[in-house]
Amino acid sequence: MAHPNENLRFGTVGSPQTTTKSGTPFAVAHIRELGLDHLEIAWVQSVRVSDEACAEIKAAAQKAKVTLSIHAPYYINLNSQTSELMAKSDERLLAAARKGYLAGAPDIIFHPGSYHEQPAEQVYERAKQKLLELTGILREEGVQVNLRPETMGKSAMFGNLAEVVQLSQEVPGVLPCIDWAHLHARTGDGTFNSYDEFAAALTLVRDALGEEGLKKLHFHISGITYTKKGEKAHIPLNEADIRYRELLQAFIDFGVAGTAAIEAPLPFHTADALTFQATYRRLLDLKYGDGEMAPDPDA
Numbered sequence: 001m002a003h004p005n006e007n008l009r010f011g012t013v014g015s016p017q018t019t020t021k022s023g024t025p026f027a028v029a030h031i032r033e034l035g036l037d038h039l040e041i042a043w044v045q046s047v048r049v050s051d052e053a054c055a056e057i058k059a060a061a062q063k064a065k066v067t068l069s070i071h072a073p074y075y076i077n078l079n080s081q082t083s084e085l086m087a088k089s090d091e092r093l094l095a096a097a098r099k100g101y102l103a104g105a106p107d108i109i110f111h112p113g114s115y116h117e118q119p120a121e122q123v124y125e126r127a128k129q130k131l132l133e134l135t136g137i138l139r140e141e142g143v144q145v146n147l148r149p150e151t152m153g154k155s156a157m158f159g160n161l162a163e164v165v166q167l168s169q170e171v172p173g174v175l176p177c178i179d180w181a182h183l184h185a186r187t188g189d190g191t192f193n194s195y196d197e198f199a200a201a202l203t204l205v206r207d208a209l210g211e212e213g214l215k216k217l218h219f220h221i222s223g224i225t226y227t228k229k230g231e232k233a234h235i236p237l238n239e240a241d242i243r244y245r246e247l248l249q250a251f252i253d254f255g256v257a258g259t260a261a262i263e264a265p266l267p268f269h270t271a272d273a274l275t276f277q278a279t280y281r282r283l284l285d286l287k288y289g290d291g292e293m294a295p296d297p298d299a
Contacts, residue, residue, distance in 0.1 A: 007257035010277040011038030025060035032064035047095040058104035068105035072096035077113035078127035112149040135173035153182035153231025185226035198250040217258035236268035
């Protein structure tokens with residue numbers, strides 16, 4: 001049961017494995033049956049969906065009162081090394097944004113690319129200019145979405161927290177997708193796994209994007225394994241070392257609002273999403289009491 005102070009919507013990345021029929025509209029309906037609130041549609045290989053299918057997805061989401069996001073194809077790189085590869089990357093991200101908008105998904109999540117052993121400052125500037133170009137195209141077309149570069153789990157990949165937040169600060173139409181498991185795995189040394197580190201990350205977001213920035217965040221959360229080079233694989237929560245209770249407590253203490261999309265391997269996909277949601281609600285009960293509203297700071 002939802003708590004009156006609940007500000008986060010939980011769901012899965014990709015259809016829950018407990019969905020009994022194929023097709024995104026059925027996955028949306030099943031999200032609601034589970035008591036979850038969000039579905040991140042995984043168009044991670046390609047965007048092959050008709051306008052009519054997008055309309056059906058949008059209608060299903062509105063009926064079920066489920067919010068949507070899109071995970072764009074993996075093969076996007078804001079630092080592609082040839083004009084041909086860059087053109088293909090651009091089209092993949094634009095296609096995900098255009099079709100996602102038609103499907104009623106305002107947030108388009110994507111992997112921003114690789115450093116290719118180039119200076120980080122150079123790659124950042126190139127990524128910024130590319131996003132200015134792409135968001136400009138979408139605005140001209142009336143496609144009202146947020147492009148959300150995801151924090152990445154390997155140090156060789158462009159997209160640490162500071163870079164993703166700075167892009168969100170400097171490019172209209174860009175907001176962060178913070179993958180907390182990736183941040184934990186990125187350095188390969190088991191750091192970024194405490195309340196103080198989670199709070200520092202949220203402080204960085206608040207300082208750059210304001211209190212409003214904390215009210216429209218989009219997360220990925222999961223268990224993860226890693227090596228010295230960073231991310232290795234997503235794993236079930238009950239096998240993971242990520243201190244997710246401390247993370248959820250930080251969300252509550254900072255008044256974070258938005259969406260938490262859960263990535264977990266089968267058959268734990270649905271179970272882990274429900275565990276995160278239930279733990280979040282329990283922590284709200286412990287802080288505010290069962291069914292009590294948080295005090296109004298302006299009262």
